[in-house]
Amino acid sequence: MDERYEGPCEVQVLLPLPLASAYDYLVPAGLDLAKGDFVVVPLGRREVVGIVWGRGSFSVAADRLKPIAARLDVPPLPLPLCRTIEWVAAYTLNPPGAVLRMAMSMSAALNSPKPTFAYRLREARAEIRLTEARRRVIAVLDSGPPRAARELALEAGVSASVVHGLAEAGIIEQVALAARPAFARPDPDFSAPDLSAYQEEAAARLRRAVHENFSVTLLDGVTGSGKTEVYFEAIAETLRRGRQALVLLPEIALTAQWLGRFETRFGVRPAEWHSDLTATERRIAWRAVAEGRAQAVVGARSALFLPFPALGLIVVDEEHDPSYKQEDGVIYHARDMAVVRARLSAIPVVLASATPSLETAVNVSAKRYQRLHLPERHGGAALPRIEAIDMRSDPPPRQCWLSPKLRTAIAETIGSGEQVMLFLNRRGYAPLTLCRGCGHRLQCPHCTAWLVEHRLAGRILCHHCGYNAAAPRNCPRCSAENSLAACGPGVERVAEEVAALFPEARSAIMASDTIGGPLAAEDLVRQVRDHELDLLIGTQIMAKGHHFPLLTLVGVIDADLGLGGGDLRAAERTYQLLHQVSGRAGRAERAGRVLLQTYVPDHPVIAALLSGDRDQFLAVESQTRRDYGMPPFGRLAALIVSGFDSAAVERVAAALGRAAPSGEGVEVFGPAPAPFALLRGRHRRRLLLKARKDVAVQPRLHEWLGRIKLPHGVRVQIDVDPYSFL
Ligand code: ADP
Ligand code: ZN
Numbered sequence: 018m019d020e021r022y023e024g025p026c027e028v029q030v031l032l033p034l035p036l037a038s039a040y041d042y043l044v045p046a047g048l049d050l051a052k053g054d055f056v057v058v059p060l061g062r063r064e065v066v067g068i069v070w071g072r073g074s075f076s077v078a079a080d081r082l083k084p085i086a087a088r089l090d091v092p093p094l095p096l097p098l099c100r101t102i103e104w105v106a107a108y109t110l111n112p113p114g115a116v117l118r119m120a121m122s123m124s125a126a127l128n129s130p131k132p133t134f135a136y137r138l139r140e141a142r143a144e145i146r147l148t149e150a151r152r153r154v155i156a157v158l159d160s161g162p163p164r165a166a167r168e169l170a171l172e173a174g175v176s177a178s179v180v181h182g183l184a185e186a187g188i189i190e191q192v193a194l195a196a197r198p199a200f201a202r203p204d205p206d207f208s209a210p211d212l213s214a215y216q217e218e219a220a221a222r223l224r225r226a227v228h229e230n231f232s233v234t235l236l237d238g239v240t241g242s243g244k245t246e247v248y249f250e251a252i253a254e255t256l257r258r259g260r261q262a263l264v265l266l267p268e269i270a271l272t273a274q275w276l277g278r279f280e281t282r283f284g285v286r287p288a289e290w291h292s293d294l295t296a297t298e299r300r301i302a303w304r305a306v307a308e309g310r311a312q313a314v315v316g317a318r319s320a321l322f323l324p325f326p327a328l329g330l331i332v333v334d335e336e337h338d339p340s341y342k343q344e345d346g347v348i349y350h351a352r353d354m355a356v357v358r359a360r361l362s363a364i365p366v367v368l369a370s371a372t373p374s375l376e377t378a379v380n381v382s383a384k385r386y387q388r389l390h391l392p393e394r395h396g397g398a399a400l401p402r403i404e405a406i407d408m409r410s411d412p413p414p415r416q417c418w419l420s421p422k423l424r425t426a427i428a429e430t431i432g433s434g435e436q437v438m439l440f441l442n443r444r445g446y447a448p449l450t451l452c453r454g455c456g457h458r459l460q461c462p463h464c465t466a467w468l469v470e471h472r473l474a475g476r477i478l479c480h481h482c483g484y485n486a487a488a489p490r491n492c493p494r495c496s497a498e499n500s501l502a503a504c505g506p507g508v509e510r511v512a513e514e515v516a517a518l519f520p521e522a523r524s525a526i527m528a529s530d531t532i533g534g535p536l537a538a539e540d541l542v543r544q545v546r547d548h549e550l551d552l553l554i555g556t557q558i559m560a561k562g563h564h565f566p567l568l569t570l571v572g573v574i575d576a577d578l579g580l581g582g583g584d585l586r587a588a589e590r591t592y593q594l595l596h597q598v599s600g601r602a603g604r605a606e607r608a609g610r611v612l613l614q615t616y617v618p619d620h621p622v623i624a625a626l627l628s629g630d631r632d633q634f635l636a637v638e639s640q641t642r643r644d645y646g647m648p649p650f651g652r653l654a655a656l657i658v659s660g661f662d663s664a665a666v667e668r669v670a671a672a673l674g675r676a677a678p679s680g681e682g683v684e685v686f687g688p689a690p691a692p693f694a695l696l697r698g699r700h701r702r703r704l705l706l707k708a709r710k711d712v713a714v715q716p717r718l719h720e721w722l723g724r725i726k727l728p729h730g731v732r733v734q735i736d737v738d739p740y741s742f743l
Contacts, residue, residue, distance in 0.1 A: 020052040020071070027073025027082065030058050032065055033118035035111075039070040043082040050085075053093030057086040063174040068094050068117060092307045094120065095326050097362040102322075104357050110718055110735045111347045119347060120322040122299070135163035136180065136189045145186055150175040154183055162297045163192050200311045203283035205253035210282075212250075216243045219389040223251035226365040227258065227330055233356055235336075235381050236369040238391025240600030241398055241564075244369045245275075247391065248332045249282050251367060252313060256283075260329025260364075261312050265351060267338040268292065268317040269558050273539045275315070283313065290316030290323060293535060318343060318351030321358060328362050331355050336368035336377060337593050339586075342740040350738060352377075371600065372593040375586075375642065376649045378635050401571070401602040401609030403626055405618040417514055418506045423572050423612050424518060427552070430570040431522055435607065436545065437552045438565075439511055440598045441574040444480065444528045444556055446472040446510050447503030454497035459489075463698040471530065472509050478530075482697040511574055512554050519552070527555035557594060563601065569609050571602040576613040576623060584742055585647060588622050589638055595626055646709065648738065654714050655739040656704040656722075657691065660731040663700040669731045670702035676724040678717045682709035692743045703742075 022028045024044035031039040042058050044050055054069040064086060102120060106113040138158045147155070153173040158164070170177045183189045212220055219236065226232050238244045252262040264287070266275065271291055280286050288302050288311035305311035307324040314320055318341055321331075333341070333352050341351040352368065353376075359366035368377055368386070380386040394400065411420045419427070419439075430437050449467045450459045459468040461479035468477040470488055477488050492500050503510065512526050525541060532538045538558075544550050545565050553559065579591035595613065603609020615623050625634035643650045658670045670688035677685035687704035694701055706721075708714050718735060727733065 022050045022069065022072070024048040024050075027075060027079070028085075029070045029072065029074055030056060030067040030085070031070040031117055032058075032060065032067040032114050033121045034065070035115040035118075037112055039074075039113070040067075041073045041075070041077050041082060043079075043084040045084045048085065048088060050088060051093055053096060053099055055089040055091045055093070057089065057171070059083045059086060064171060066121070066171065068099070070099070070113075091304075092309075092324065092326060094324050095328075097328070097358065098322070098324055100361045101354070101358045104361065105347070105349055105354055107715065108357075109347055109349050109737055110715060110722075115347050116322075119319060120324065122319065122322075134191045134193060135165050136169055136184065137163040137192050139188060139190050142188050145188070148179075150179045151183055151188070154180060155188065158189065162295070200288055200305045201285040203252075203256055203279075203285050203287065203313050205256040205283065207284035208282060209250070209253070210246055212246065213243070213393075213395065215391050215393065216247050216395075219247045219391060220250035222387075222389055223247065223365075223367060224254040226367075227251055227254040229365065230363045231360045232365045233359070233380070233386040234365065234367050235373055235377055235386050235388045236367055236391070237373055237388055238369075238371060239394060239400060240371045240597065241394040242371075242391035243395045244371075244391060245278065245334070246282075246395075247389075248334070248367050248369055249279075251330055251332070251365075253283070255329040256312055258329055260327050261306070261309065261314070261325045262330045262332070263320060263323070263325065263328060264313070264315040264332045264334060265318060265320060265341070265355060266315060266334050267340045269340075270335055270338075271315060271317065272542070272563070273535075274542065274563060279313070279315070287311075287313040287315045290314055290320040292317065321351055321355055328358075329364055331359050331364070331366040332369065333366065334369045336370045337372055337374040339590060339740060344741055348734065348736045350740070353738070372596045372631065373635075374593075375589055375635060375638055379639060379649045398606070399603065399608050400629070401599055401611045403599055403611040403613065403629070405576075405623055405627055406612050406614045407618050408614050408616045418511055418574055419514055419518070419572070420614055423614060426570055426610070426612055427515075427519065427572065431519065431551045434567075435569040436548070436550070436565060436567045437570045437572065438559065438568055438598075438601055439515070439552065439554045439572045439574060440556075440559075441506065441508050441511055441554070442556050442578055442594070443505075443507040444471070444530055445469040445478065445507040446513075447505055447507055449504040450477070450501050451504060452492035452495060452497060452500045453502050454492060454500040455495040457492055457494040459493070459501075463695065465693045465695045469507065470503060473531065481693065506574065508554050508556060515552060515554065522551040523549065524552040524554065525550055527553055527559045529556070529558055557598075559601075565601065567607070568601055569603050569607050571599055571609070571611045573598060573611070573613045576615040576626075577617055577620070580617070580620060580622060585642075585653075586740065592622050592625060592631075592634060595622075596631070599626070646707065651710055652706075652708040652712065652714050653739055654706045654708075654718055655736040655742070656706070656718075657701060657734040657736065658688070658704075658731060659696070659699040659701045659734070661699060662730060665728055665731050666700045666702055669725065669727065669733070670704065672725050673704055673721070673733070676721060677704070678706070678721050682712045683707075683717060705739075 022044050025046045026044050027041050028044055029039035030042050050069045052069055057064050058067055102116045106116045157173045166180045170180050236244050255262040276286055290302055309326050333355050336352050343349050356366055381388045406420050406422045411422050413420045427437050447470050450470050461468055461484050464479055464481045466479055466481050470477050475488050476485055478485050491498050508526050508528050515524055599611040602611050658666050660666045674688045684707045688702045691701040691703045
C-alpha cells in the first residue's frame with residue numbers, strides 16, 4: 018500500500034499554492050520518502066514546504082530537475098486527507114494546491130519540535146542599513162511569535178544566513194521556547210449521564226457505527242432533547258478504540274458553555290481549532306493533532322483539513338447551519354466535505370440538527386443516510402408555545418417596532434421575575450438612512466448596499482466591505498441640517514424603544530459589533546444565567562446553544578425578514594433560524610412562549626412554525642424544489658465575474674454567455690448584474706448553470722472556462738452548489 022520513493026528517483030511535490038499541478042523534483046540518493054511526507058523544495062529563488070504527492074510525471078528533463086532540500090520531521094499528511102484534498106479540488110474546480118493550503122495554514126507548525134530556541138526582535142536595535150531580505154525577516158517577527166531560525170527563513174523566503182546575520186548584527190536575539198504542553202487524554206468513562214430510553218437507543222446505534230465502516234447518520238431531535246449527550250457517547254466509543262474524534266460546530270456555537278459540557282463529560286477540554294487562535298495556539302494544536310496527541314478536536318469548518326492520523330468519527334453539529342459554506346477562496350460546504358472525508362477514511366459521520374437541511378432530509382428519505390430520532394426534550398421540558406402577532410391588525414405606534422401584544426407579554430414576563438429575549442437579525446440602529454429634504458440615501462461607495470447607522474458608535478458602516486465613517490450631521494448631498502432620518506429598525510433601535518417603555522428593566526444588546534469578543538460574550542451569557550439581566554435584544558449570534566432556565570418569552574421583531582429576496586433557500590433558512598430562536602424559550606421547568614410579529618401569518622413558513630409540523634413543511638419545500646429541478650433534485654453552479662474595470666467585466670461575462678454549454682439537461686442563465694453589482698469596489702456579473710442531477714457539471718464547467726481567455730484584472734469565481742446568490 019505504502020508508496021515509497023527511495024532516492025535517486027523523481028517524485029511529484031504538491032505545493033500549497035494555486036498552481037495548475039504538482040511539480041516534479043529529484044529525490045537525492047540517501048533520502049527515502051513516502052506519499053504525504055513534508056519536504057522542503059526550491060521554487061525560483063525561494064524554498065517552500067510541500068507534500069510528496071506521487072511518482073514523478075517526467076514532464077521535465079532529468080538534468081533540469083531540482084533536488085528536494087530536506088524532509089521535515091513532521092508526521093506525513095494522512096492518505097485519506099490527501100485524497101480528500103484531491104476530491105475537494107476536483108469537485109470545486111480549484112487547483113489541488115489551493116486546497117492543500119487550507120491543510121497547511123500553519124506553516125509555523127512544520128518545523129521540527131527539536132529547536133528549543135527561537136528568535137525575536139531585540140527591544141534596543143542597532144541602527145544599520147537593511148537589505149530587502151533582512152526587512153522581510155523583521156516583518157515576520159514583527160507580526161508574530163518568536164520563531165526558530167529555519168522556520169523564520171522559510172516564512173520570510175530568505176536563506177538561513179540572513180537570519181544569522183541579523184542575530185550577529187544585534188537586530189534579533191535568541192529566546193528559550195517553553196516545553197510543548199501535553200494534551201490531556203479525555204476519559205471516555207469520566208462521567209457518563211443516565212440516558213433516557215430514546216437517548217440510549219440512539220447512543221447504542223452510534224456506538225455500533227463507530228466500529229463499522231463509513232456511514233452517515235442524522236441525529237434529529239428538538240433543541241434540548243440531548244443530541245449533544247448522545248453524540249458524546251459516540252465520541253466516548255471512538256476514544257475507547259484509541260481513535261480521534263472531530264466535532265465541527267458553526268463558529269459562533271463554539272462557546273465556553275459547550276467546552277464546559279465536554280469537560281464535564283470527559284474530564285478535560287478538547288483541543289480547539291478556530292479563527293480566534295493565536296499563531297502559537299494553532300501550531301500547538303496542529304502538531305498535537307498530527308502526532309495523535311489530541312484525541313478530541315472541536316473546531317469550525319477548517320478543522321476538516323487537520324492531519325488526523327487516526328480519525329475515527331466526525332460529528333457535524335447544527336448541520337443545517339449556512340455558515341458551513343465557505344464563501345471565499347476555495348468555495349466549499351464543510352458538511353458535505355465532512356461526508357467526503359468520512360467516506361475516504363471509512364469512518365462514520367454524525368449530522369446533528371433540530372431542523373435538518375433539505376439536502377439531508379432528502380438523503381434520509383432516499384435511505385442514503387440513517388436517521389435517529391429524539392422526540393422529546395430532556396427532563397420533560399415542554400416545547401414553547403408559538404403564536405403569531407398579525408401586525409396588520411395589531412400594529413405598533415408610528416416609528417415603533419413592538420406591537421401592543423408583545424409589549425403586554427414583555428411586561429407580564431418581567432413582572433413575574435422571568436426573562437425576555439427579543440430577536441432581530443439586524444445589527445446597528447437602522448438599515449437605511451435617508452434625507453427628508455432631497456431623498457438622498459446613504460450608500461456605500463464600494464458596494465451596492467446601504468450604509469447602516471450604528472448610533473452607539475456614532476458611525477455609519479457597510480456590512481459587506483467594512484467601509485466605516487463618522488455618522489454625518491447634515492445630508493452629504495444637499496447639506497440640509499437635521500434632515501437625515503432613520504428607516505426601519507436594527508437592534509439598537511429596538512433597545513431604545515425597550516428603554517423608553519420599560520425604564521426599570523435591565524437590558525442588553527447582543528450583536529457581534531456590540532460585544533468586544535468571546536470573553537465579553539461569555540460574560541453577557543453569564544449575566545443572563547445569573548439573572549442580572551431581564552431582557553436581551555440580539556441578532557442570530559444569540560440564537561445558538563445557550564441554555565437559560567429563566568428565559569420564558571422570545572419575541573421575534575420581524576419574522577418576515579428573511580422571506581424576501583428570492584433566494585432558493587429563503588424559506589428553509591427562515592424556518593431554521595426562527596425555530597432555533599424559539600428553542601431558547603422555556604428550556605427548564607417553566608413553560609416558554611414565542612411571539613412572532615408578522616405581516617404574513619399565512620405564509621407557509623410562519624404556518625409551519627405555528628403548527629410545529631416541520632416534516633410537512635419539508636415535504637412541501639421538497640416538492641417545490643423537485644418540480645423546478647432545483648437542488649437537491651438538480652445541480653447548480655454559479656460563475657461570478659468580477660473586476661475593477663466594469664467594461665472588461667461586462668465583456669468577459671458576455672463572452673461566457675456566448676460560450677455557455679448547452680444540450681440535454683443543461684441550462685445557463687445570465688449573465689446578469691449580481692444583486693451586489695458592486696462589492697468592495699469590484700463590478701460583478703453572474704451566470705448560473707442549472708443541470709439535471711445525472712449531469713456531471715465539473716467537466717462542463719471546465720470546458721466552458723477553457724473557451725475564454727481572461728484579461729488581466731478580471732476574475733471568475735466558481736461556486737459549485739451555491740448557497741449565496743448575491
Ligand atoms: P440538544 O443538543 O439536543 O439541544 P442537549 O444535549 O444540549 O440537547 O441537552 C439539553 C440539556 O439537557 C442539557 O443541559 C443536557 O445536559 C441535559 N440533558 C440531556 N440529556 C440528559 C441526560 N440523559 N441526563 C442529564 N442531563 C441531560
Ligand atoms: Zn461596502
